[in-house]
Amino acid sequence: MNPVTLNKYQLIIMADDKQVVLERILQVTRYRGFLINGMNAEVNTGNNVATITMSVSSERPISLLVDQINKLIDIKGVKVDNSEVQIKQYSA
Amino acid sequence: MTKSKTLTGGALLFEVLQEHGVQHVFGYPGGAIMPIYDALYDSDVKHYLCRHEQGAAFSAVGYARAAGTVGVCLATSGPGATNLITGLADALADSIPVVAITGQVPTAAMGSDAFQEIDIFGLSLACTKHSFQVTDINELEKVLHQAFEIALEGRHGPVLVDIPKDIQLAEVTQRLDKLSHLKNKVQLPLADISKALDLLTHAKQPILYVGGGVGMANAVEEVRDFAEKTGMPSVSTLKGLGAINPDNKNYLGMLGMHGTKTANIAVQECDLLVVVGARFDDRVTGKLDEFAPNAKVIHFDIDTAEINKRREADAAILGDLKGNLPLLTTDLDIENWQQRLQQMNTDFAWRYDHPGENIFAPAVLKTVSDLMPSNTCITTDVGQHQMWAAQHMSFDDPSNFLTSGGMGTMGFGLPAAIGAQISRPHDTVIAVSGDGSIMMNVQELATIKRYQIPVKVVLIDNAKLGMVRQWQDLFFDGRLSETDLSDNPDFVMLATAFDIKAKLITKKSEVDAAVKEMLDHDGPYLLQVKIDSTENVWPLVPPNTANDKMMEGV
Numbered sequence: 001m002n003p004v005t006l007n008k009y010q011l012i013i014m015a016d017d018k019q020v021v022l023e024r025i026l027q028v029t030r031y032r033g034f035l036i037n038g039m040n041a042e043v044n045t046g047n048n049v050a051t052i053t054m055s056v057s058s059e060r061p062i063s064l065l066v067d068q069i070n071k072l073i074d075i076k077g078v079k080v081d082n083s084e085v086q087i088k089q090y091s092a
Numbered sequence: 093m094t095k096s097k098t099l100t101g102g103a104l105l106f107e108v109l110q111e112h113g114v115q116h117v118f119g120y121p122g123g124a125i126m127p128i129y130d131a132l133y134d135s136d137v138k139h140y141l142c143r144h145e146q147g148a149a150f151s152a153v154g155y156a157r158a159a160g161t162v163g164v165c166l167a168t169s170g171p172g173a174t175n176l177i178t179g180l181a182d183a184l185a186d187s188i189p190v191v192a193i194t195g196q197v198p199t200a201a202m203g204s205d206a207f208q209e210i211d212i213f214g215l216s217l218a219c220t221k222h223s224f225q226v227t228d229i230n231e232l233e234k235v236l237h238q239a240f241e242i243a244l245e246g247r248h249g250p251v252l253v254d255i256p257k258d259i260q261l262a263e264v265t266q267r268l269d270k271l272s273h274l275k276n277k278v279q280l281p282l283a284d285i286s287k288a289l290d291l292l293t294h295a296k297q298p299i300l301y302v303g304g305g306v307g308m309a310n311a312v313e314e315v316r317d318f319a320e321k322t323g324m325p326s327v328s329t330l331k332g333l334g335a336i337n338p339d340n341k342n343y344l345g346m347l348g349m350h351g352t353k354t355a356n357i358a359v360q361e362c363d364l365l366v367v368v369g370a371r372f373d374d375r376v377t378g379k380l381d382e383f384a385p386n387a388k389v390i391h392f393d394i395d396t397a398e399i400n401k402r403r404e405a406d407a408a409i410l411g412d413l414k415g416n417l418p419l420l421t422t423d424l425d426i427e428n429w430q431q432r433l434q435q436m437n438t439d440f441a442w443r444y445d446h447p448g449e450n451i452f453a454p455a456v457l458k459t460v461s462d463l464m465p466s467n468t469c470i471t472t473d474v475g476q477h478q479m480w481a482a483q484h485m486s487f488d489d490p491s492n493f494l495t496s497g498g499m500g501t502m503g504f505g506l507p508a509a510i511g512a513q514i515s516r517p518h519d520t521v522i523a524v525s526g527d528g529s530i531m532m533n534v535q536e537l538a539t540i541k542r543y544q545i546p547v548k549v550v551l552i553d554n555a556k557l558g559m560v561r562q563w564q565d566l567f568f569d570g571r572l573s574e575t576d577l578s579d580n581p582d583f584v585m586l587a588t589a590f591d592i593k594a595k596l597i598t599k600k601s602e603v604d605a606a607v608k609e610m611l612d613h614d615g616p617y618l619l620q621v622k623i624d625s626t627e628n629v630w631p632l633v634p635p636n637t638a639n640d641k642m643m644e645g646v
Contacts, residue, residue: 020213020225023217024217067399
């Protein structure tokens, strides 16, 4: 059996600071086939913006996870590793 | 000028529902939602008491799909809320706008394992587009507006709002202003139409692959116009059926596991797939690595996450299909391709000359399709009858074929038909079901009885869980494990117990008259159609197999 090669990524996620936002991110990450290797979250800080840094690994391309996290209503944007920030555009 | 008035949370709910045009809701009362049901007593919103919360959820789904609007369902906390879950999962899989309202134990009791307490907010994460739990009465109005906006914004989906009992009872001043409450409206990137046009003009054998997104984008007219003007041969997913005019001579039918031979061969041989509102579902692609192996892909979708998810797109066009697809309309030089596929359509046309006296299910569904009035809405359950309906019935709009596509939920058909009939009281609604599926939500016959909903039920009865039995025969050495239903109840007697007129037919000579009698009957009607228990659905693409390696019989 061939060993599975997992690619590792670091995500920085900005979100509306809602109580359940961490659960939503964790659920999507697991369901879409990514292992969480570590995370740091600044939530419920009272400034309305949550910042979550998360290390994940998977055989799957990271774009699959980024697109799914970005679909979550409370998410403001997702930055992958040191690449360009992928931010949603908002209407006025 | 902003008007305001003081209301309880329960009364506010119905004010907001009416502000969003909601006239009908489906639900079931219980302890933690009693203040809402008390407010319902004074509301102009019409409530349909279903006999199980799952029935309420599916009726809301059917209502939404048939009318192109948001469906609403209500349930109490605990088991009431958990019974909604399957319906919400179904709505998520098929992108149906539903708003589900659940009662919750009072905020002070939350987290104490109170009677009928369950964390439905937590449970909802995997089966809704979004969900809310309202713990501040001052947030309720904004949240309810957001629920409707999220359900309909972009790719549609279900939204759950969990409201604790004390919030339902609390008083609040309602602002009757219409503000947009949704912050995260996504502006999709501009499309690269020129790249797509280049692919299109160089294509010799293009195929238009039509999915359920077409109907939801309200783009049936644009897709039909595109198909007509370009002459591009087209295939449809299960959920896309009705989007293409079935009389279009270049329409090849459904593709995928039980698709037509012509559709599957055409897709395998095409050099360009123009994908509109479809997502390369595994039931469509068969073995993904071998699906349309020579094709470039132009993918139109509203959901960024569907692009490149299962098949890399050579050109991705995000956003509103209704506005974007016409930009791709161009003349194509594909006459040889068209003629070849038209000939295949003729050569591989369905045959209904089934030998013997037994009723051939495809033939009876073809008869229903031929005799039913225009704009009839068909719902199905899940199994062999579902595939036969997809193969042998014709639909003039996607909103006239409601089937559980993504989730494949048995028990969908009857309550969905109830919802469809309530949303479209002047159209005929027929639930095509099976003897396994009907029993999954059979209690909804009581809802039909109570409101005298004139739904017709065509019950294809093979006394089996037919699709599973077929797979056991084909792929599990005929080891028929737990698929025998020969001890089914007497369905005619069962329907009669609910004051529903019913009839059993067993011979093909009875079909025409029985179908006419059913369609001519003013009220609800159940037609039980006994078929041979060994009939299979053909063609069939076996698991993990390319679509052109289909089985056509044994």
